[in-house]
């Protein structure tokens with residue numbers, strides 16, 4: 001899979017090494033081309049939480065449609081493109097290019113991210129079909145959570161840089177997206193904590 005372009009920004013938070021980070025609450029305004037099944041959403045949210053909770057970022061999900069975003073709060077707007085379910089999966093893998101991207105304007109990272117659900121289905125379809133039917137939505141949601149965490153890293157660490165390991169890498173393999181555990185490497189986790 002090709003690189004996910006991303007960006008972000010943060011506020012300095014004092015603290016000592018080893019001290020649990022004080023949680024920052026972020027409003028996540030979301031919109032979908034097609035509403036995903038509950039099993040995909042549950043898995044997506046729980047994967048994002050398990051990646052970001054230890055770093056001190058907590059997300060409140062709100063539908064963009066019936067929200068008026070508060071200008072003062074930390075927030076990001078996430079648009080899910082294409083189909084986000086695990087039915088009628090493509091049987092052969094195609095490389096979809098970027099699976100997620102964050103908007104940049106004049107070098108400034110903006111809190112707007114797009115995720116390509118359809119591209120993720122094309123990339124993972126062959127391996128998802130090899131899973132029991134009841135596990136496919138969960139696996140797709142977990143992979144989506146990892147791509148979303150990557151984009152949120154760009155936004156909240158306010159960086160276009162990538163890592164050599166972990167969720168901050170510019171490209172992921174199918175195995176990484178479907179593995180049991182995939183997290184940020186130390187350096188990117190620290191950048192998020194100290195944002």
Ligand SMILES: [Zn+2]
Pocket residue numbers: 003004005006150154162169170
């Ligand atoms: Zn990226």
